[in-house]
Amino acid sequence: MNTTWDELVSAALLGTERRTPPVRPREGQDVTAALLDAAALHTVRRRAGLVPAAARARPEPAPADPRPALPPAARRRLALLLADRSGSGSGGGRRIGAPDLTELLPQWLATANGHGYQAPADLLPALLEAARARTDLRPAALALGGPRARWLAGLNPQWKYALRAGSATAPGRAAAAGRAGTDEARQVWEEGLFAERVALLGSARRHDPAAARELLTSTWQTERAEDRLMFLDSLREGLSPGDEPFLERALADRSRNVRSTAAELLAALPHSALARRMAERARTCVALERTGGAARIAVEAPHECDKGMQRDGVVATPPSGRGERSWWLSQVVEAAPLAMWRERFGGRGAEAVVTLPVADGWQPELHAAWCRAAVRQRDAEWSRALLGPATAPQEGSSWRDPAKLLSALPPRERAEWVAEFIAAHGLSEAFRLLGVCEVPWAEPLGTALVDALDIARDAGSYPWSFSGVMGLAERCLDPAQADRLEMLTALSDEPPSASPGAVAYWAEAFGRLVGTLRLRAVMAAELAG
Amino acid sequence: MNPQGERWTGDQVLALAPDDPSRKAGGRLAVPGPWSGAGARTGGGAVWGECAGSGGTPYRTVVDLDSAEGPGFHCSCPSRKFPCKHALGLLLLWSAGEESVPVADGPPPDWAGQWLDRRRQRAESAAPPSAPPDADAARGRAERRVRRIASGARELEQRLGDLLRGGLAAADGSEYGPWDETAARMVDAQAPGLASRVRELASVRGSGGDWASRLLAECALLHTLNQGFLRLDGLPGPLAATVRTRVGITADSASLLASATPVRDHWLVLAQSDGDDGRLITRRIWLRGRRTGRMALLLSYGAAGRAPELSLPTGLSLDADLAYYPSARPLRAALGTRHAAPGPSPGPPPGGDAGRALAAYGEALRDDPWLDAWPVLLESVVPIPDPEGGWQLADAQGDSALPVDPRHRDRTGLWQLAAISGGRPVTVFGECGHRGFTPLSTWAPEPVLLSPGLSGI
Numbered sequence: 006m007n008t009t010w011d012e013l014v015s016a017a018l019l020g021t022e023r024r025t026p027p028v029r030p031r032e033g034q035d036v037t038a039a040l041l042d043a044a045a046l047h048t049v050r051r052r053a054g055l056v057p058a059a060a061r062a063r064p065e066p067a068p069a070d071p072r073p074a075l076p077p078a079a080r081r082r083l084a085l086l087l088a089d090r091s092g093s094g095s096g097g098g099r100r101i102g103a104p105d106l107t108e109l110l111p112q113w114l115a116t117a118n119g120h121g122y123q124a125p126a127d128l129l130p131a132l133l134e135a136a137r138a139r140t141d142l143r144p145a146a147l148a149l150g151g152p153r154a155r156w157l158a159g160l161n162p163q164w165k166y167a168l169r170a171g172s173a174t175a176p177g178r179a180a181a182a183g184r185a186g187t188d189e190a191r192q193v194w195e196e197g198l199f200a201e202r203v204a205l206l207g208s209a210r211r212h213d214p215a216a217a218r219e220l221l222t223s224t225w226q227t228e229r230a231e232d233r234l235m236f237l238d239s240l241r242e243g244l245s246p247g248d249e250p251f252l253e254r255a256l257a258d259r260s261r262n263v264r265s266t267a268a269e270l271l272a273a274l275p276h277s278a279l280a281r282r283m284a285e286r287a288r289t290c291v292a293l294e295r296t297g298g299a300a301r302i303a304v305e306a307p308h309e310c311d312k313g314m315q316r317d318g319v320v321a322t323p324p325s326g327r328g329e330r331s332w333w334l335s336q337v338v339e340a341a342p343l344a345m346w347r348e349r350f351g352g353r354g355a356e357a358v359v360t361l362p363v364a365d366g367w368q369p370e371l372h373a374a375w376c377r378a379a380v381r382q383r384d385a386e387w388s389r390a391l392l393g394p395a396t397a398p399q400e401g402s403s404w405r406d407p408a409k410l411l412s413a414l415p416p417r418e419r420a421e422w423v424a425e426f427i428a429a430h431g432l433s434e435a436f437r438l439l440g441v442c443e444v445p446w447a448e449p450l451g452t453a454l455v456d457a458l459d460i461a462r463d464a465g466s467y468p469w470s471f472s473g474v475m476g477l478a479e480r481c482l483d484p485a486q487a488d489r490l491e492m493l494t495a496l497s498d499e500p501p502s503a504s505p506g507a508v509a510y511w512a513e514a515f516g517r518l519v520g521t522l523r524l525r526a527v528m529a530a531e532l533a534g
Numbered sequence: 535m536n537p538q539g540e541r542w543t544g545d546q547v548l549a550l551a552p553d554d555p556s557r558k559a560g561g562r563l564a565v566p567g568p569w570s571g572a573g574a575r576t577g578g579g580a581v582w583g584e585c586a587g588s589g590g591t592p593y594r595t596v597v598d599l600d601s602a603e604g605p606g607f608h609c610s611c612p613s614r615k616f617p618c619k620h621a622l623g624l625l626l627l628w629s630a631g632e633e634s635v636p637v638a639d640g641p642p643p644d645w646a647g648q649w650l651d652r653r654r655q656r657a658e659s660a661a662p663p664s665a666p667p668d669a670d671a672a673r674g675r676a677e678r679r680v681r682r683i684a685s686g687a688r689e690l691e692q693r694l695g696d697l698l699r700g701g702l703a704a705a706d707g708s709e710y711g712p713w714d715e716t717a718a719r720m721v722d723a724q725a726p727g728l729a730s731r732v733r734e735l736a737s738v739r740g741s742g743g744d745w746a747s748r749l750l751a752e753c754a755l756l757h758t759l760n761q762g763f764l765r766l767d768g769l770p771g772p773l774a775a776t777v778r779t780r781v782g783i784t785a786d787s788a789s790l791l792a793s794a795t796p797v798r799d800h801w802l803v804l805a806q807s808d809g810d811d812g813r814l815i816t817r818r819i820w821l822r823g824r825r826t827g828r829m830a831l832l833l834s835y836g837a838a839g840r841a842p843e844l845s846l847p848t849g850l851s852l853d854a855d856l857a858y859y860p861s862a863r864p865l866r867a868a869l870g871t872r873h874a875a876p877g878p879s880p881g882p883p884p885g886g887d888a889g890r891a892l893a894a895y896g897e898a899l900r901d902d903p904w905l906d907a908w909p910v911l912l913e914s915v916v917p918i919p920d921p922e923g924g925w926q927l928a929d930a931q932g933d934s935a936l937p938v939d940p941r942h943r944d945r946t947g948l949w950q951l952a953a954i955s956g957g958r959p960v961t962v963f964g965e966c967g968h969r970g971f972t973p974l975s976t977w978a979p980e981p982v983l984l985s986p987g988l989s990g991i
Contacts, residue, residue, distance in 0.1 A: 017753075018701055018702045019701045019703065022699050022701075037694070037699055044751065044753070045757060045903070049755075055892045057889050058934070058937050060918065061920075061926060061928070064957045066956060066957035067956035077543070085544070088561060126956065127953060127984075130946050131946070134946075153953065160919040161919065162921055520565055523565060523567050527634075
């Protein structure tokens with residue numbers, strides 16, 4: 006056994022016909038057999054004599070996560086939801102009562118985060134994979150994954166996205182730094198990665214808005230333009246009059262995007278100097294006029310876009326196909342505080358103002374600008390007035406975006422308005438409106454929706470004409486509606502106008518809806534522990 | 535049947551699934567919606583229910599959990615999967631607790647009760663084969679088989695001789711055909727063990743890196759096995775038994791259980807893993823005796839699309855008799871009498887460090903040189919991830935580490951292990967061999983079976 010393994014391998018590679026191998030055959034033994042004997046001895050000796058390797062650098066231990074673990078049933082549910090993520094579609098059509106679990110994952114994650122649980126460690130790889138494939142899952146998945154998910158992502162380049170992710174999702178050092186004003190926070194702010202800094206700013210903003218602003222001011226001059234824009238954007242949350250001086254300075258920023266964002270934020274502060282300047286401009290353009298006994302609104306659009314307007318964020322050049330004066334007017338009205346119009350229109354409230362006739366065909370332009378202002382300033386009174394009654398015909402008001410206006414109303418009122426809308430107009434235009442309602446849908450919206458589906462079925466249409474609404478309903482309808490829906494499932498008399506087979510299809514569609522609602526109730530109960 | 539009570543956990547139910555699609559389909563059916571009349575027998579044992587499908591008649595599903603051969607399933611659906619998604623969905627629902635599938639007040643409905651009774655009767659009548667088989671005929675068959683294998687082994691020796699005379703370098707891609715043919719001839723010679731080693735040879739060629747070194751090693755071990763079989767009578771009894779097993783002659787488990795001295799212990803289920811070669815699913819279940827400290831491996835087979843019958847949930851402990859198959863280094867065993875239902879087991883069993891794991895493998899090679907790996911418990915190791923493939927499990931103390939078998943570099947289970955450890959020491963069970971370590975399960979601190987699936991797409 007003085008031969009080395011390498012000698013045996015090269016002998017075997019060349020073949021014993023070309024080279025005599027370094028082995029001595031026994032009496033009567035073939036030389037190849039002797040070579041194999043020697044190789045076998047070497048192999049077993051080598052395997053039996055294996056010794057450990059030198060350990061490479063061990064990873065830093067993951068930061069502790071004090072959040073409680075999921076209840077066992079919820080833990081199993083998460084495993085199922087994650088196992089299903091690639092499953093839908095391949096199963097050859099879903100069956101009655103078998104919901105698409107992928108669609109329920111976002112809701113499950115949101116509820117779990119609401120309870121403040123941490124993700125089970127053994128499911129983190131599947132969770133990170135799911136969120137890698139679906140960006141919409143990322144914030145909630147990474148929040149649930151917490152510091153350990155982030156730690157794990159740091160070890161696998163496939164999960165880099167988790168390190169880039171922004172505020173609510175990047176705890177780690179930033180969360181540890183916690184509040185602004187501490188030395189640690191300052192260190193993260195000055196030396197941290199961009200994601201860590203955004204996370205720090207976001208969390209500081211929630212706890213101590215003024216300290217967050219100070220942090221931002223301290224390095225503002227040296228930040229890059231795109232970073233300034235991102236940081237400025239994070240002031241949107243918790244915006245207050247205290248931010249005005251800082252924003253006012255940002256109006257003189259080198260970057261145009263920073264300037265216009267600052268102007269937008271200032272316009273959302275009704276008592277800011279910018280808002281006052283805009284009010285002044287708007288006042289010169291829009292006036293109440295009396296001809297005979299009737300009042301109407303007269304509009305005189307701006308004749309120029311001066312330096313002052315441009316500094317306050319008004320864009321001078323209109324998009325193609327648009328007159329520049331009407332373009333300037335719409336920007337001025339949009340940025341002016343809505344409260345000014347009461348005084349301007351002789352003490353009239355929003356509801357009265359929107360009913361006033363507008364001279365010279367300016368009505369669409371003016372009302373559209375008010376709509377944007379109502380949304381931006383989150384003004385419920387103006388939104389309500391501009392929306393009008395839900396039962397009114399919706400034709401001829403293309404300037405209005407009801408879904409956006411709804412978002413400025415309190416959730417309860419939103420649900421009521423959409424419920425009335427559905428009762429009056431049916432489901433065909435309801436999809437976007439339903440999308441802005443709070444989940445689960447409050448009453449009377451749920452009942453109105455079930456009624457509308459019932460009517461659609463009785464009218465004899467096929468359920469897939471409403472697949473968008475049905476899909477939303479699976480995720481958003483209050484599970485308490487399941488009992489009523491179940492009764493509808495049981496109904497089986499064919500209405501005279503029904504399309505062939507429609508009854509069976511409806512039964513299946515309702516069955517599936519009921520199944521999903523029940524599953525959601527089960528999932529919520531599991532998470533409640 | 536589980537630490538919380540008599541219901542299984544969802545993971546334990548999912549371990550029954552024959553494949554991934556079934557797992558997913560079962561998960562989708564694990565909701566109360568489609569089920570009616572679902573119930574469970576007092577004290578566990580059986581679960582039944584009716585599941586509304588797309589057609590008019592609901593499917594009737596019943597599961598027998600209280601049987602010596604492992605759970606039995608029956609469903610009126612046309613699926614060829616076994617267990618089908620309905621059985622899995624029903625069990626998952628049952629695992630969720632009393633609210634989902636309540637314990638029935640009375641006996642099961644007739645359709646379920648009849649099947650359960652028939653199954654019970656069958657199990658009792660099938661117990662001992664009463665008539666002694668014709669011993670002479672059996673011996674004659676066995677001798678004929680030994681002769682056929684011996685001629686196969688001689689033919690294989692010739693092929694190996696030819697290969698080495700011409701040189702491994704000359705054996706290029708065109709050699710695949712002949713190797714396949716040789717493998718088929720070994721199947722004809724009733725030596726499946728030799729056949730699979732021959733197929734292995736074909737796959738080593740051109741597999742990159744030091745393929746020549748690996749090919750020579752495999753050829754040499756195959757040669758030793760052939761020679762061992764051709765000199766079977768001259769070998770000591772246990773080694774002869776090992777050679778027979780390696781060649782592909784396995785003892786019948788029923789006669790083994792009847793003749794061998796059983797080892798009774800509380801067997802902790804360490805891990806379960808399924809291998810699928812397209813025709814057959816092979817399930818491996820690793821056990822460790824609490825009293826004896828011995829490792830054991832149970833094998834169970836299922837035709838494609840059917841899960842092997844035997845399923846033991848990881849982390850439970852089983853008071854049972856095992857009969858080890860005769861071998862110079864016994865590991866494989868047959869499961870005999872179970873003295874009690876599986877119960878919970880406290881924490882991970884004791885293990886060793888990286889050096890001891892390799893020593894255990896080396897030790898085992900002394901008895902069985904054809905062993906690729908040996909089951910070991912590693913205590914206090916830190917997984918060191920490396921997306922490039924060079925994962926390690928490092929001792930918490932000192933600077934020794936076991937490399938992870940590079941064939942598993944893309945497994946989700948490795949990342950699970952890293953996540954569970956969080957950079958801190960964990961106990962890991964797996965196989966330690968010449969290719970490296972294959973992690974199979976860990977404790978977090980509850981037992982976790984590591985996923986065999988691939989990460990990424």
